[in-house]
Amino acid sequence: MVASLVIGIIFLVAGLGLRYWINRRKFYRRSPMGAEGFSSYESSVFIKLIERVGKWIAYALIIFGLLSLWVYSREKKEKQQPEVKTEQSL
Template identity: 65%
Template sequence: MGASLILGILALVSGLGLRYWINRRRFYRRSPTGAQGFSSYEKSVIVTNAERVGKLVAIVLIIFGVLFLWSYSRQKKAKEKTSQNIGIQNPL
């Protein structure tokens, strides 16, 4: 397996997992009225900003994961094409 395939899968799974974890925490923090419950204002600001940064990191990981997987597929197609061209030029 290629390094780009492994990096792509790891980045994609990490990004999706991070988004899931942040959204799950946000969901369980909500009250029946839909308001988020925090013990203090400072905690509210810190957690909200940390979640924003975490979501941006998750989006970047997902984008890199997709790009790595796309790169792997392009490399694989190029390798297959060159091996077909060599087989056509030099038949056994």
């Protein structure tokens, strides 16, 4: 039960951190005119590809973290509900 909470928080923070880091790198790569500066064409293609894949990984981490937190909340609700016993008449 607590494992899903810890995993959810870790994955959520990791996903948000990865998105922040990618967007920060993209922001600081821009010139005052708004154009991105790369040393060569190959580095431009490679960096953009890596950033695109990194963003998809970040989305997956965020979704997995939110699902883990949802599972934790469902487990917590089930544990708090008292069990209702029903007796069958024979």
